[in-house]
Amino acid sequence: MDFSSDTSAPAHPAVLEAMARVNSGTEPSYGNDSVSKHLREVLARTLETEDFEFWLCASGTASNALALSCFCPPTGAVLCHEESHIARDERGAPEFFSGGGKLQLLGGKGAQIDETALRQALAAIDHGFVHETPAHVLSLTNLTESGTAYSRETLAHYAALAREAGLTVHLDGARIANALVNTGASLAEMSWQAGIDVLCLGLTKTGAVGCEIIILFGEARKKAPELRARAKRAGHMPPKMRYLSAQALAMLDGGLWLDLAATANQRAKQVADMLCKHPGTELLHAVQGNEIFVRLDNKVADALRQAGASFYPWLEGSYRLVTNWKTGEDTVERLSKLVV
Ligand SMILES: Cc1ncc(COP(=O)(O)O)c(C=O)c1O
Known part of the structure; x- marks a missing residue:
């Protein structure tokens, strides 16, 4: 994660x-x-x-x-x-x-x-x-x-x-x-x-x-x-x-770069949608690529961290989460169990 x-x-x-x-x-x-x-x-x-x-x-x-x-x-x-x-x-x-x-x-x-x-x-x-x-x-x-x-x-x-x-x-x-x-x-x-x-x-x-x-x-x-x-x-x-x-x-050659970016973007959307299910979540910017800038409820941020998720603190108490070509749907699934 x-x-x-x-x-x-x-x-x-x-x-x-x-x-x-x-x-x-x-x-x-x-x-x-x-x-x-x-x-x-x-x-x-x-x-x-x-x-x-x-x-x-x-x-x-x-x-x-x-x-x-x-x-x-x-x-x-x-x-x-x-x-x-x-x-x-x-x-x-x-x-x-x-x-x-x-x-x-x-x-x-x-x-x-x-x-x-x-x-x-x-x-x-x-x-x-x-x-x-x-x-x-x-x-x-x-x-x-x-x-x-x-x-x-x-x-x-x-x-x-x-x-x-x-x-x-x-x-x-x-x-x-x-x-x-x-x-x-x-x-x-x-x-x-x-x-x-x-x-x-x-x-x-x-x-x-x-x-x-x-x-x-x-x-x-x-x-x-x-x-x-x-x-x-x-x-x-x-x-x-x-x-x-x-x-x-x-x-x-063959467009692999766009396929990989498409996967990363899709995972970012999934992660953002999942985080937004919690009422304390606030997206700071529209998710239009593979980066999520978000304010999280402290309990959610702690739970994610304790379960081993890593992401950076960003400006004014927000966080940045970045997905990549290798981020699996199973990872999103694991994360979703922690956002309650
Ligand atoms: C927008 C942007 N430009 C350029 C870079 C170049 O980074 P690096 O020198 O780490 O390859 C980065 C890396 O985070 C970036 O986000």
């Missing part, structure tokens, strides 16, 4: 099998291998475009920080939600990798940026005024840090506003599969077709060992040489890239 994080989950066996399959013979290093070349073909199919460049990382923090550093200069800022992972959970990595770029925090419910706040921040950009830090990038997250999903339409609307103001649009997609399953949008619709310039496509939380893909679309492709140089300098140039590519292939 481990609801602490989706990163606590094991990797899916298909991912390990794919890594084992590429584990023979020699291959060129640093992404020049045949497995990574095959990944490009599968990515093109998955993204429904050839107009992209990509790079692989083992952590979401590295992919966000590297991606942002290519578009935010040391004298610029990234607009992001005040609860975003890049602002709250990355120990200053985006600022460090960009050489001092600033994060400009915006509010909004359910960790989704409020449109008025976004419009005000965009209107206030003045590159000629030396006393303020002009925004160069808008960073959005889907699934958000509150477990809600931006619709494809909202994402496209925000991206259009940001692009009109000359910004690059970054999407932190550490849990994008969960958002896609929830909204029914395709990856193409939720990324380049919505005006996203740079996508950090996360597969680790979905079921990989450790595999995040930075994808540059359209004009942003020009930054590919810089991205590679920054990856090298930052120590994020995996010499045996084929093992990362093998993970991505196992997840993307």
Whole structure:
């Protein structure tokens, strides 16, 4: 009954099998291998475009920080939600990798940026005024840090506003599969077709060992040489890239990643419904992915803990429960016996 994080989950066996399959013979290093070349073909199919460049990382923090550093200069800022992972959970990595770029925090419910706040921040950009830090990038997250999903339409609307103001649009997609399953949008619709310039496509939380893909679309492709140089300098140039590519292939080719996210989302709904049977339960946000943010009656929280359930305390006395591809219906069943 481990609801602490989706990163606590094991990797899916298909991912390990794919890594084992590429584990023979020699291959060129640093992404020049045949497995990574095959990944490009599968990515093109998955993204429904050839107009992209990509790079692989083992952590979401590295992919966000590297991606942002290519578009935010040391004298610029990234607009992001005040609860975003890049602002709250990355120990200053985006600022460090960009050489001092600033994060400009915006509010909004359910960790989704409020449109008025976004419009005000965009209107206030003045590159000629030396006393303020002009925004160069808008960073959005889907699934958000509150477990809600931006619709494809909202994402496209925000991206259009940001692009009109000359910004690059970054999407932190550490849990994008969960958002896609929830909204029914395709990856193409939720990324380049919505005006996203740079996508950090996360597969680790979905079921990989450790595999995040930075994808540059359209004009942003020009930054590919810089991205590679920054990856090298930052120590994020995996010499045996084929093992990362093998993970991505196992997840993307055939749609396993969406199946796994669908299971995780379904379990989250079941857990939330079950917790809500208790009158003392209050859901803080709609459950639109694999995360539940909830206030629980103290007796229920204690009973769950004593029975061995693990989950994190969250803001203002609430709790966060996260499901993953391996969360079984039996686990939900066990939990339901404790919520009385
Ligand atoms: C929204 C979001 N982005 C990025 C990350 C990256 O995390 P990590 O560096 O642990 O792979 C996380 C992890 O919790 C996350 O929730």
